[in-house]
Amino acid sequence: MAQFSKQGIQKSLRSIWEDSGMLVIFIVLFLLLAIFVPYFLTWRNMIGLGLSVSMVGMVSCTMLFCLASGDFDLSVENVIAFSGVTAAVIINSTNNVFFGIMLGVLGGGLIGFLNGFIIAKGRINALITTLAMSQIVRGLAFIVAGGEARSIGNAKFFVLGNGMILGIPAPIWITIICFVVFAILIRSTTFGKNTVAIGGNKEAARLAGINVDKTRMLIFSIQGLMAGFAGVVLASRMTSGQPNTSQGFSLDVISACVLGGVSLSGGVAPILGAIVGVLIMGTVQNAMNLMNIPTFYQYVVRGLILLIAVLIDQFKQQTRKV
Amino acid sequence: MIKTLELHGISKSFPGVQALDSIDFSLEAGTIGGLIGENGAGKSTLLKVLSGAYIPEKGTIKIDGKQYTFKSTKDALSAGIAVIYQELNLVPEMTVAENMMLGHFPVNKTGLIDFNSMYETATKQLQYIMEEIDPQAKIKTLPIAQRQMIEISKALLLNARIIAFDEPTSSLSQKEIRNLFRIINTLKEQGKTIIYVSHRLEEVFEICDSVTVFRDGKLIEKFEDMKKVNHDILVSKMVGREISDIYNYRERERSDVPLLSVKDFVCPGLKIPASFDLYKGEILGFFGLVGAGRTELMKGLYGAVRHSQGTVSLEGRTIQIKSPKDSIRQGIAFLPEDRKDEGIIPIRSVEENINISSRRDNLKMKFFIDREWEKTNADSFIQKLDIKTPSRQQIIKNLSGGNQQKVILARWLGEHISVLIMDEPTRGIDVGTKNEIYNLMYKLTEMGISIICVSSDLPEIMGICDRLVIMREGKIVNTILRNEMDKEQILSYALPAKHKEHQTA
Numbered sequence: 001m002a003q004f005s006k007q008g009i010q011k012s013l014r015s016i017w018e019d020s021g022m023l024v025i026f027i028v029l030f031l032l033l034a035i036f037v038p039y040f041l042t043w044r045n046m047i048g049l050g051l052s053v054s055m056v057g058m059v060s061c062t063m064l065f066c067l068a069s070g071d072f073d074l075s076v077e078n079v080i081a082f083s084g085v086t087a088a089v090i091i092n093s094t095n096n097v098f099f100g101i102m103l104g105v106l107g108g109g110l111i112g113f114l115n116g117f118i119i120a121k122g123r124i125n126a127l128i129t130t131l132a133m134s135q136i137v138r139g140l141a142f143i144v145a146g147g148e149a150r151s152i153g154n155a156k157f158f159v160l161g162n163g164m165i166l167g168i169p170a171p172i173w174i175t176i177i178c179f180v181v182f183a184i185l186i187r188s189t190t191f192g193k194n195t196v197a198i199g200g201n202k203e204a205a206r207l208a209g210i211n212v213d214k215t216r217m218l219i220f221s222i223q224g225l226m227a228g229f230a231g232v233v234l235a236s237r238m239t240s241g242q243p244n245t246s247q248g249f250s251l252d253v254i255s256a257c258v259l260g261g262v263s264l265s266g267g268v269a270p271i272l273g274a275i276v277g278v279l280i281m282g283t284v285q286n287a288m289n290l291m292n293i294p295t296f297y298q299y300v301v302r303g304l305i306l307l308i309a310v311l312i313d314q315f316k317q318q319t320r321k322v
Numbered sequence: 323m324i325k326t327l328e329l330h331g332i333s334k335s336f337p338g339v340q341a342l343d344s345i346d347f348s349l350e351a352g353t354i355g356g357l358i359g360e361n362g363a364g365k366s367t368l369l370k371v372l373s374g375a376y377i378p379e380k381g382t383i384k385i386d387g388k389q390y391t392f393k394s395t396k397d398a399l400s401a402g403i404a405v406i407y408q409e410l411n412l413v414p415e416m417t418v419a420e421n422m423m424l425g426h427f428p429v430n431k432t433g434l435i436d437f438n439s440m441y442e443t444a445t446k447q448l449q450y451i452m453e454e455i456d457p458q459a460k461i462k463t464l465p466i467a468q469r470q471m472i473e474i475s476k477a478l479l480l481n482a483r484i485i486a487f488d489e490p491t492s493s494l495s496q497k498e499i500r501n502l503f504r505i506i507n508t509l510k511e512q513g514k515t516i517i518y519v520s521h522r523l524e525e526v527f528e529i530c531d532s533v534t535v536f537r538d539g540k541l542i543e544k545f546e547d548m549k550k551v552n553h554d555i556l557v558s559k560m561v562g563r564e565i566s567d568i569y570n571y572r573e574r575e576r577s578d579v580p581l582l583s584v585k586d587f588v589c590p591g592l593k594i595p596a597s598f599d600l601y602k603g604e605i606l607g608f609f610g611l612v613g614a615g616r617t618e619l620m621k622g623l624y625g626a627v628r629h630s631q632g633t634v635s636l637e638g639r640t641i642q643i644k645s646p647k648d649s650i651r652q653g654i655a656f657l658p659e660d661r662k663d664e665g666i667i668p669i670r671s672v673e674e675n676i677n678i679s680s681r682r683d684n685l686k687m688k689f690f691i692d693r694e695w696e697k698t699n700a701d702s703f704i705q706k707l708d709i710k711t712p713s714r715q716q717i718i719k720n721l722s723g724g725n726q727q728k729v730i731l732a733r734w735l736g737e738h739i740s741v742l743i744m745d746e747p748t749r750g751i752d753v754g755t756k757n758e759i760y761n762l763m764y765k766l767t768e769m770g771i772s773i774i775c776v777s778s779d780l781p782e783i784m785g786i787c788d789r790l791v792i793m794r795e796g797k798i799v800n801t802i803l804r805n806e807m808d809k810e811q812i813l814s815y816a817l818p819a820k821h822k823e824h825q826t827a
Contacts, residue, residue: 188691190682197678200667207626207664208678208733209650267669 021312022260022276029280033287040290047169051237053282054171055080055246056253057275058230061182062223063253064274068186069219070199070266071119071126075111075134076227077249081242082141083108083231087157088150088241097157104232105225111137112224116217134250141243151240161236171233178226183271192269195219199266255302256281259309280305324387326351326515327484332381334367336720339712341367343539344381349484349532354506354516356526359536359560360752361722362710365519368536369486372517373405374398385484404477405486410469414462419444421461422476447475451505467498474505485509486517491525492750503529521752523553535559561754568757569785572764576788577602581772582654582741584623587632591618593796595632600741600774603767607787608776610816614793616776617659620743624656625649636740650679655734659745659776661723665730668719672711673700675718675729680736703732708758724755731762742766743774748782760786780809792816 034041059076066073087104091097111133118129152158163170186192194215197205206212235241260277261270284305288298325348334342342364349355357365370376372383374392383390385401392398398405412421419441420427428443430436444457453471461469470490477485487506491499506529510516518530526533527548534544535556542559545551557568580599587596592615600606608616621627623634625643633640636652643649646656658664667675677696684699686692700714707728711721718726727747734742744763748756763773763786777783783790784807792800792815800815 184690188693189689190685190691193674193678193681193691197667197670197674200670201663203664204658204667205678207624207646207656207658209647210678211645211647267667 022273022280022309026276026280026283030283033283037287037290040287045286045290047172049282049286050172050175051169052286053278054169054175055230055234055249056256056281057175057278058171058178058233059223059227059249059253060256060274060278061178061271062219062226063257064182064186064262064269064271065192065195065219066126066223067254067257067262067264068199068266068269069195069216070202071216071219072130072254072264073112073115073126073220073223074130074250075115075137076223076230076253077246078134078137078141079108079111079224079227080231080234080246080249081244082111082137082144083228084235084238084245085141085145085150085241085243087232087235088152089144091152091154091157092150095154097154100157101160101232104235105228108228108231109221109225112227113217113221115224116220119220120213120216138243145241145243147243149240149242149244152235158236158239161233161238171237174233179271179275186269186271191215191218196267196269199268201267252281255306259306261313277309280309325349325384326386327517328384328387330382330384332368332371332378332383334371334376334378340539342371342378345541347534347541347544349515349517351483351515352510352513353531354510354518354529356530356533357517357519357536358521358523358526358533358556359542360754361724361750362538363536363560363752364539365536366488367539369405369407369488369517369519372398372403372484372486374403399480399482402481402483403486404480404482404484405488406470406473406477406490408489408492410466410473412461412469412472415460417458417460418448418455418464418472419457421472422447422457422479424476426480443479444475447479450478451475451508466493467495467501470494470502471505474509478509482514484515484517486519488519489521489750490518491520491522499525521750523556526556527553537562557753560752567785568753569760569782570757570764571785574603574605574764574767574788576604581637583635585633585635587619587622587629587634589618589622589627589629591615591627591796592622594798596798597632598791598798598801600772602772603770604788605763605767605773605775605786607783607790608774608793609778609780609783609790609812610793611818612778613795614816615796616793617745618796619793620656620745620774620776623649624654624743626656650737650739653738653740655737655739655742657727657730657734657742657744657747659749661726661730661750666718666726669717671715672704672709672718672721672729673697673714676700676703676714676732676736679733699736700732703729703735707732707735707762722752722755724751724759727751727755727759731759735766739771741772741774743776745776746778747775748777748779756782780812784809784812794818 039045063073063076083104086107087100090103091100094100115130115133118124119126159170161171165173186195194205194210197210198212198215202212234245256277257274258264258277259280260273260275262268262274281302284301285298288301327349329345329347332342332345345368357368359365367376371378374395374397377393383392390401392401413424422444423440428436428439441457448455448457451471451474453468455464455468455471461472490502494502506516518526520526530548532544532546533548533551533556535542537560579602581602582600585597596619610616618627622629625645625648628644634643635641641652643652662668667678673696677699680699681691681696684692684695697714703709704711704714709728710725718729748759751759767773775787788804790802790807790812791798792812794816795818
């Protein structure tokens with residue numbers, strides 16, 4: 001009897017490990033840091049941590065759709081810069097905050113739509129398309145900004161990035177809302193299910209009556225809108241539109257998703273995993289900052305974490321097969 | 323006497339399935355041993371154990387009396403076992419010679435690849451099996467039959483003593499099959515031990531010295547003398563019950579009013595505009611050789627490929643079909659020929675594969691997925707169609723071909739369809755499941771659904787169809803009724819003119 005229950009515990013431990021191994025790793029990591037790193041578990045640091053992952057968090061919601069459908073998007077970092085700059089320039093020239101935000105977000109959406117259109121209808125590889133688009137959009141960001149950072153005059157705009165609700169900054173709330181909305185979209189709508197089916201087998205999905213081209217264009221458009229929105233929020237936080245911001249951000253987002261178990265070949269979309277991936281990346285970075293580890297070493301550590309995570313995942317899949 | 327190959331108590335299980343259940347099996351040198359059984363019977367698993375791709379939990383493998391433990395395919399190769407799979411393992415962009423020596427390239431003193439010696443060896447080896455293939459040609463330029471010869475040569479270069487063939491004839495023409503058999507017999511005369519896995523019993527009778535039947539992971543019986551068995555005995559051993567007539571044709575009532583009317587239809591792959599009628603409740607066969615344009619016509623009708631001309635009318639109204647989605651809305655469904663690439667979403671569950679299309683009519687508040695409905699719908703089809711799966715959450719690629727086909731059928735039965743186009747519905751599916759699929763087709767026609775069945779399997783077409791359309795080289799050449807069906811006649815319509823001369827000559 002005792003042995004039986006012991007087996008039962010082992011079995012349930014194993015299933016927790018298989019289903020949410022990364023979550024377990026995150027919790028252990030968090031506890032260790034809370035115990036051993038001074039100031040880690042303080043309200044101020046927690047808020048700082050939340051703010052630092054909010055951007056990656058927001059964009060990872062839509063990147064998850066991109067990856068689940070078997071594509072990816074390298075242009076988000078440049079859309080962020082472009083949309084931030086656009087919002088800044090519009091707000092400064094019209095003094096209309098709402099108008100500035102709208103144009104920033106819609107500009108991002110337009111770029112996303114173009115990505116999707118070229119990839120779906122032109123049958124061009126997503127890597128090439130979004131790589132080319134990222135160059136174009138970075139250039140546009142500098143052109144719109146006139147080559148330099150544009151500080152914003154209208155203080156009402158800063159509420160978006162710096163306002164507090166219940167003692168927590170707005171970007172954190174926005175990120176939480178994004179995760180909830182996109183979790184519902186991926187799990188409980190035909191759009192979400194079709195996205196995963198397309199990533200699993202494009203031709204089968206098409207023959208099953210899914211409008212594959214339309215869905216892919218929609219995925220990229222939403223991705224563009226989200227990146228545009230993230231860019232506007234960032235501009236608000238920085239009180240300026242900066243054309244050279246966020247370089248390397250696209251790969252941060254993709255790394256966080258992959259860390260959470262999203263496959264680059266498409267067909268799976270574990271949104272909880274993506275959240276955990278974002279949190280692990282952010283937490284490690286935060287702790288390294290607290291411990292005054294030089295930036296150069298931080299790069300090495302982040303790369304290693306990603307490698308180790310995918311190796312663990314591969315190992316898990318292999319042991320499951322046998 | 324020591325047997326070349328000796329297996330004792332080989333067991334291998336996967337979650338929920340005992341794929342091999344203590345198998346004892348042996349073969350002597352210079353013999354051809356046939357392995358037959360339905361999909362999922364364990365033949366493929368056994369081959370994978372032999373090739374080192376799977377490690378069995380129990381049991382021993384002996385070759386020439388010496389015991390081996392294979393930890394990888396490399397171990398098996400060096401012990402002299404080569405398995406030639408249905409899906410050949412060749413690199414399309416590399417040359418014939420490079421593929422033959424992949425992993426064992428000859429190198430010269432400087433450590434660079436010795437191309438002269440490589441091509442020389444390849445030429446010699448190809449001459450040995452009497453194949454005229456340019457060793458410098460890229461694999462992708464060769465037909466399947468020749469690629470298979472490259473695989474065989476590759477195995478011989480590694481001094482394989484035991485060569486296993488997994489469904490080697492599935493994509494070969496009659497002439498190519500003859501050539502393959504000639505080579506297999508040559509190998510046998512040279513003392514190689516051959517394992518021959520096939521669905522085609524007539525081939526097993528033709529070439530094998532013994533035949534072993536597998537079912538549900540067990541070795542059911544080994545017949546050492548081919549003269550003491552016949553087709554019916556083997557089928558009943560494979561299926562585990564008597565099947566008198568797998569087609570089991572039932573008379574059906576057909577109306578004289580066309581349900582679907584196709585006129586002057588032109589789409590890529592057709593040479594002459596196609597016109598035909600499909601009556602309510604009938605099974606209309608489409609027969610022709612590979613390349614006759616059957617699949618292309620069906621894909622055009624379904625909207626998977628755009629048609630450039632012609633009208634399609636359903637129950638008298640002209641319908642516009644520009645995409646598969648339009649087609650499904652009109653009640654026309656399509657079961658693709660290539661299940662793996664066009665049918666299933668391999669890494670998703672049975673449940674998701676069933677509900678992929680019909681869920682849009684069963685949403686909550688027109689937007690959210692109704693989980694309860696999805697579960698119930700999947701479970702009810704799993705039960706109704708007797709889909710063999712541990713649960714609705716099983717990943718579909720782990721199911722056998724026949725059960726995958728049933729899942730795709732379930733996908734369409736959840737829709738309000740009136741026309742079902744089935745492209746090679748039983749290809750690669752075992753006898754027992756074939757019989758189930760035919761019965762299901764009859765049931766559908768009794769419900770008033772009309773079926774178009776494209777098939778290259780002439781006995782099947784003659785066994786189940788009410789009428790038959792014969793296509794040749796991109797055009798419809800004839801339409802005949804069930805009572806006019808005659809094998810020779812059908813073939814003579816289907817064969818191109820020059821083939822016919824060749825046949826009579």
